Amino acid sequence: MLTHYPMSSLRMTSDLRRQLILGAAKRCFARHGYTGTTTKSVAAAAAISEALLFKHFPSKAALYAEILSDECEADPALTDLLEREPSTATMVELIRGMVQHFLRIADGPDREEAQRLRLMATSHLDDGEFARLLYAKIEKLIGAVFIASLERAVAAGDARPCTGDPLNLFWFAHHSLMTAALTRLPATPCLAYGKANDLERQLCEFLLRGIGLNDAAIASHLGRDQAPGVGKTAIAESA
Numbered sequence: 001m002l003t004h005y006p007m008s009s010l011r012m013t014s015d016l017r018r019q020l021i022l023g024a025a026k027r028c029f030a031r032h033g034y035t036g037t038t039t040k041s042v043a044a045a046a047a048i049s050e051a052l053l054f055k056h057f058p059s060k061a062a063l064y065a066e067i068l069s070d071e072c073e074a075d076p077a078l079t080d081l082l083e084r085e086p087s088t089a090t091m092v093e094l095i096r097g098m099v100q101h102f103l104r105i106a107d108g109p110d111r112e113e114a115q116r117l118r119l120m121a122t123s124h125l126d127d128g129e130f131a132r133l134l135y136a137k138i139e140k141l142i143g144a145v146f147i148a149s150l151e152r153a154v155a156a157g158d159a160r161p162c163t164g165d166p167l168n169l170f171w172f173a174h175h176s177l178m179t180a181a182l183t184r185l186p187a188t189p190c191l192a193y194g195k196a197n198d199l200e201r202q203l204c205e206f207l208l209r210g211i212g213l214n215d216a217a218i219a220s221h222l223g224r225d226q227a228p229g230v231g232k233t234a235i236a237e238s239a
Contacts, residue, residue, distance in 0.1 A: 014056075017048075017052075017056065018056050020046055021042065021046045021048070021053060021056055021057065021063070022063075022066065022067060022070065023046075024042055024045035024046035025037070025042045025045075025046075025063050025064070025067060026067055027045060028041055028042050028045055029064065029067065030112075033115065034060075034064060034115070034119055037060065038060070039053055039054070039057075039059075039060050039063070042060075042063065059129065061123075061129045061130040061133055062129075062133055064119075064130065065130060065133035065134045065137060066137075068116070068134065068137075069134075069137040069141070072137075072138075072141060073141065077097075078097070081093055081094060081097065081145075082141070082142070082145050086145060086148035086149040086151070086152050087149055087152045087153070087156075088149070088152065088153040088156055088158040088159070088213070088217055088221055089221050090145065090149045090152075091146070091149035091150060091152075091153055091208075091211070091213070092204075092208065092213075092217075092218070092221040092222055094142070094145065094146060094149065095173060095204060095207050095208055095211070096204050096222070098173065098174065098177055098207075099177060099200055099203045099204050099207070100200065101177075102177040102178060102180065102181040103181070103199065103200060103203075105117050105181050105185075106180075106181040106182075106183075106184035106185055107184065114185060117178070117181060117182065117185065118185070120134065120178070121178075121182055135171075138174075139167065142170070143167055143170065146166075146167065146169075146170045147166050147167060147170075150162065150166050150169070150211065150212070151166075153212075153213060153217065154212070156217075158213055158214060158216075158217035158221075159211065159212040159213045159214065159217065160212045160214070161212075162212060169210070169211045169212070172210060173207045173210065173211065176206075176207065177203065177207075180193070180203065201222070204218075204222055205218055205222070208222070
């Protein structure tokens with residue numbers, strides 16, 4: 001006799017399988033890195049066929065982008081920021097978090113983060129698949145909060161109205177920081193940027209002005225002290 005399972009049970013089974021694949025992939029990527037990991041090795045670690053893996057994730061790049069997205073969503077500091085009421089203050093904290101994230105990649109000891117940044121840069125010069133996937137996930141996670149906060153800042157008189165697509169301003173900021181981090185990634189930096197102590201604030205002010213915030217709003221919300229930022233992917237690889 002055939003047993004009929006509710007659709008919800010099938011969906012839960014599929015979700016569980018997806019999580020098992022992600023768990024196996026995390027172990028493989030941690031052990032062998034992105035280049036050394038194959039979809040075949042991930043499938044073997046998850047005890048499934050490679051064909052079944054492809055039903056959930058169409059490529060290795062999609063699998064890795066999903067892992068980074070999950071890590072970003074699990075960051076409690078970023079979660080707290082994204083749950084705040086959209087405002088000028090939220091905008092400032094979002095940009096400050098991005099700045100601190102990319103500076104930590106360039107200056108910190110976390111070689112895994114540095115490798116991810118290299119992978120992102122390489123993707124732009126290759127088929128772009130990984131970069132496209134990650135950009136889409138970043139936009140889904142952060143885009144609405146950025147746009148709403150910019151609209152609130154304009155309404156409060158803290159920023160000038162945006163004349164084009166407001167999300168482009170987020171991407172301009174993101175790409176500026178990613179490039180700045182890349183210049184500092186080699187053992188001998190391509191560019192020193194002067195005094196390191198001044199760089200974080202200078203970057204924040206530069207980006208916030210470019211987004212449209214006025215000097216009074218920046219001075220009021222950025223303050224003189226740089227509070228801790230929002231964790232990793234955070235924004236982006238967090239880009």
